[in-house]
Amino acid sequence: MRTLLDQPRWLEAYHLYDDRGSELFERICELPEYYLTRTEETILERAAGQIIAAAPVQCIVELGAGSAKKTTHLLMAQIQQRKTGIFAPIDVSLPGLILSRDFNRAHLPQIQFHGLHARYEDGFASIDKTLPTLFVFLGSTIGNFNPSSFVRFFSQLSEAMGPDDYLLLGADRVKNVNVLERAYADSQGLTAKFILNVFSHINRLLESNFDLAKMRYHSWYNPEWQQIEMYGVSTTSQEICFPSFNTSLRWEKNDRILVEISRKFDPERLQQQLRFFNLNPVQHFTDSNEWFSLLLLKKAGR
Numbered sequence: 001m002r003t004l005l006d007q008p009r010w011l012e013a014y015h016l017y018d019d020r021g022s023e024l025f026e027r028i029c030e031l032p033e034y035y036l037t038r039t040e041e042t043i044l045e046r047a048a049g050q051i052i053a054a055a056p057v058q059c060i061v062e063l064g065a066g067s068a069k070k071t072t073h074l075l076m077a078q079i080q081q082r083k084t085g086i087f088a089p090i091d092v093s094l095p096g097l098i099l100s101r102d103f104n105r106a107h108l109p110q111i112q113f114h115g116l117h118a119r120y121e122d123g124f125a126s127i128d129k130t131l132p133t134l135f136v137f138l139g140s141t142i143g144n145f146n147p148s149s150f151v152r153f154f155s156q157l158s159e160a161m162g163p164d165d166y167l168l169l170g171a172d173r174v175k176n177v178n179v180l181e182r183a184y185a186d187s188q189g190l191t192a193k194f195i196l197n198v199f200s201h202i203n204r205l206l207e208s209n210f211d212l213a214k215m216r217y218h219s220w221y222n223p224e225w226q227q228i229e230m231y232g233v234s235t236t237s238q239e240i241c242f243p244s245f246n247t248s249l250r251w252e253k254n255d256r257i258l259v260e261i262s263r264k265f266d267p268e269r270l271q272q273q274l275r276f277f278n279l280n281p282v283q284h285f286t287d288s289n290e291w292f293s294l295l296l297l298k299k300a301g302r
């Protein structure tokens with residue numbers, strides 16, 4: 001469990017997605033500075049037919065789906081090419097799953113919907129290995145993994161995949177630092193609200209007393225680690241109490257808590273790395289700026 005006693009202090013990214021956080025994230029996706037969602041959707045819109053043609057599946061499992069708007073392109077291609085299919089989104093946020101279910105009912109009746117309200121790591125356990133499946137992991141959510149959680153995630157995912165299964169992976173790419181930094185320090189301050197909101201969520205979970213008025217948001221691109229780092233920084237020396245654990249910690253002025261990382265990737269290198277998890281490259285799609293990559297991979301057959 002996260003104790004906040006490491007140096008630097010850090011939190012797990014999934015705590016960002018309480019109802020308020022999920023809503024803020026949806027709004028971030030519409031920001032002019034936040035190119036990721038738009039760019040990925042443009043690629044997906046163009047490539048959906050090719051992806052579905054290359055991956056002869058009956059089921060699409062989406063990890064961390066949110067409201068799964070982008071996936072509609074894949075589901076429509078699936079209906080066009082195979083008439084039917086199953087869509088199984090997995091997400092920790094219920095409102096997004098409900099939106100996605102209602103959208104499916106109304107617009108994609110040929111698709112059977114099986115939503116799963118869970119962390120995707122837990123969702124793997126309930127996946128039917130007998131159906132040929134396309135796993136979909138979009139939005140560069142892999143950027144949240146540190147090197148050890150990256151390895152754990154891909155080991156578990158690859159283990160959960162059958163020999164006829166595919167993975168579609170969205171990855172944000174290394175690029176100009178200013179473009180990167182602007183995407184995580186928007187002029188409306190929505191990203192700051194999103195990151196600091198994690199402390200309200202933690203307060204509800206742990207009955208702690210983080211005060212959002214006594215902290216500020218800071219982010220920067222760490223070129224050595226090729227990642228955006230997003231912090232809550234204390235603006236004063238304060239005592240944070242955790243009554244349910246009968247303990248407290250001193251959060252000193254200017255001391256930082258790492259709330260989220262967003263790693264940036266070199267697609268060729270990522271493809272090479274994924275071979276170690278028995279995931280072999282099939283196709284690579286990108287945009288005209290080469291800002292974002294969609295990788296289609298296949299589980300190595302036995």
Ligand code: AVJ
Pocket residue numbers: 028036139140141143144183184191194260261262263
């Ligand atoms: C959902 C993890 C892909 O890293 O770009 C956006 C989250 N955090 N702005 C990202 C996020 C701040 C986002 N991911």
